[in-house]
Amino acid sequence: MNIVITGATSGIGQQLALDYAEQGHRVIACGRNQETLQQLTQKYPDRIGSLAFDIADKAQTLAKLRTLTGIDLVILSAGVCEYLDVENFDAAMFERVYQVNIFGTMYCVQALLPNLKRGSHLVLVGSTARLLPFTKAEVYGSSKAAIHYITRSLEVDLGQRGIKVSSVSPGFVKTPMTAANDFEMPMEVSVEFASSAIRKGIAKGKRDIAFPWVFATLLKCLSLMPQSWQVAISRRMAS
């Protein structure tokens, strides 16, 4: 397969790039960190190519991705996380995070979609954070809820073109992103586990790839409870 992966310079995206290359696929690894991109291409010179750009920059993103053809699989994993301090509410945090997680991801979709052929697969990385109103997650959680909704609508609208669309909802994964967290992260998994779960889900054509299973299922069940319960549970977790 020819695979495009954003966020390939770190964490989940990087592990996916390495694992797919190891399996013999051709990967175009995307990110801003040129040094890491170079290391990836040096490790698998015949299987990993790289594109350095900032997905928050629409012109750059369109210019870099628009000409790619023959792509079988796109995994849009690039993302950022910031937690809100409600006492110092600053809407600029929404602008920063949405610019990458939502608008940046959509710039990638805009650039790649015209050249995606029948039978190709578009995968957007969200988060299980979308499932409950977690403390301090107003910005990050809402960005990932938007990604999940967009994914579901895209599946409806791209069906006729024969393009499969899937949403990935990881629980806690040990990456540089979560290294900054100062709270307990139940059922945290490794990037190797995350990559394996995502690759298996994609291979099976699953529309909703959520893992680890117990954590994701628990959150899905909680998300079906009355909202007053969800708020009470989240308040308890926050205290």
Ligand SMILES: NC(=O)c1ccc[n+]([C@@H]2O[C@H](COP(=O)([O-])OP(=O)(O)OC[C@H]3O[C@@H](n4cnc5c(N)ncnc54)[C@H](OP(=O)(O)O)[C@@H]3O)[C@@H](O)[C@H]2O)c1
């Ligand atoms: N780790 C978790 O527990 C967890 C849980 C749920 C969901 N997720 C989601 O999984 C995805 C990957 O997360 P991760 O944990 O692997 O994070 P990570 O290790 O911090 O990696 C983030 C990646 O996104 C790229 N990126 C960020 N801003 C970018 C920008 N403006 N332009 C281009 N690339 C940009 C980074 O590349 P450069 O710095 O090179 O640009 C990096 O490769 C994210 O969407 C995240 O929200 C993670």
